[in-house]
Amino acid sequence: MKSTSGMIIVDKKAHICPPSSATHPSDRWESLFVYAFICKFTKLRGKVEGLETPMDFEAALLLPVPNTIMTQILTRFILNLRPQTRNLSSDIIATTVASVLQEYLKSNERTVFWNDEWKRNVDPFQGLDDGGFWSSEWDFKLKVLRQFVELQLVHSNEIKALIDRAWGVIHNKHKKHEITPAPPPPEDPYSMENLLLVPLGQDCQRKRYWVIDDSPRVYMSTNPWKITAAFEAVCSxxxxxxxxxxxxxxxxPPEPKNGQRRTKPEQAHSALLKVLQDRITIIDADIARVQKVRRKIEQKQILMAQAEVRETRTRRRTTRPDYAYLNNPDSEVIDEPK
Structure with missing residues (x-):
């Protein structure tokens, strides 16, 4: 509160949501946010070995050691922001993550790590133990990933170009040679319809249900305009x-009586049920696909293990031959004259 010439000016404080009590990444909206970005704006899902469902993403997030899934996700995020980055191997990518993020934290742009008291962003990596990013709690890693997604949506030229194309946005309209491109058709993976993340539907209690892929995972959220809004995964x-x-x-809700019509929440509940039931065949097909992929991964791992065993068994011990030379003039062996 400040006083100037008898006037009292009150500094408005931003709305602060209470901290989440979730004990698993599946019950945090940031997990859906990050995984949705991965599915909609990258080709990592299905390309990175083992990343097929939201559950795979969460399992990688929980690992306290470097792993392929998380390394590839971080690599893609960093390259979207800094295409010329080279230090991306699994042993040093954590340092690169901290370096890239710290560049953006120096600005006045509010991030997840903004401190209201200091009026600036704080370095989240300061004070971490020797394990750094990898040994941190999943909550910290999820916040870092969320911040990287937000930075890409704002600062990545490639991501912004996809969004502009989907919504038919064109810059420099005053230039005559600029022609407004037609937005991609709905079946295009980068169309507006596919880039949007909207609820699958809501029930009669106004709870919203969300899906991001063809897996059985469904999220549920309550009224987002209330401070007590909840978010959780209801099935996996x-x-x-x-x-x-x-x-x-x-x-x-029961069937309406003669002459009565269903209310909007009741209509939404019926529509949600139909959509969920129609997805069962799609889910079955995706489960079969994921099982097939995982069998291939298991077979590959078995073959690699067998090859290593064979190599170990057939490896011969090599020793240098010990040669004896007649360099001693006092040797008992004397060549006889011919």
Missing amino acids: TRDEYVALIERLKSRA
């Missing part, structure tokens, strides 16, 4: 998915 397997449908059926 096919059995849990079917159980979710049954729960929604049990909470479905």
Whole structure:
């Protein structure tokens, strides 16, 4: 609060949400946010070995050691912001992550690591133990990933170009040679329809349900305009998915009486049930696809292990031959004259 010439000026404080009590990445909205960006703006899913579902992403996030999935995600994020970066091997990428992020933290742009008291961003890597990024808690790693996604949406030329193309945005309209390109068709992976992240539907209690791919994973969120808004993963397997449908059926409103019409929440509940039921065949196909991919990975690992065993067994011990030379003039062996 400041006083100037008898006037009182009150500094407005930003709205601060209470900290999340989630004990697993699946119950944090940032996990959906980051994984959605991976699916919509990169080709990592399906290209990186082992990254097929949101559960794979969360498992990699929980590992306290460097792993292929997280290394490839960080590599892609850094290259989107700094295309010329070279130090991206798994043993030093954590240092590169800190270096790139610190560049943006120097500006006045508010980030996840903004300190209201100091009126600036703080260095989140300061004070970390020797393990650095990898040995940190999953909560810290998720915040870093979220911040990288936000930075890419604002500063990455490649990502901004995809968004501009999808929404038909053109810059420098005053130039005559600039022609507004037609937005891509809905079936294009980078169309507006595919880049948008909207709820699958909502039930009669106005709870929103979200999906990001064809896996059984479904998220649920409550009213986002309330400070008590909740977010959680309600299913991750096919059995849990079917159980979710049954729960929604049990909470479905009764059929309206003659002459009455369903309310909008009731209509939304029925529409949500239909969408969830229609996705079962899609989920079954995706589960079969993921199982096939994982079998190939397992077979590859078995073959690599067998090859290593064979190499170990056939490896011969090599020793240098010990030659004896007759360099001693007092030797008992004397060549006889011919």
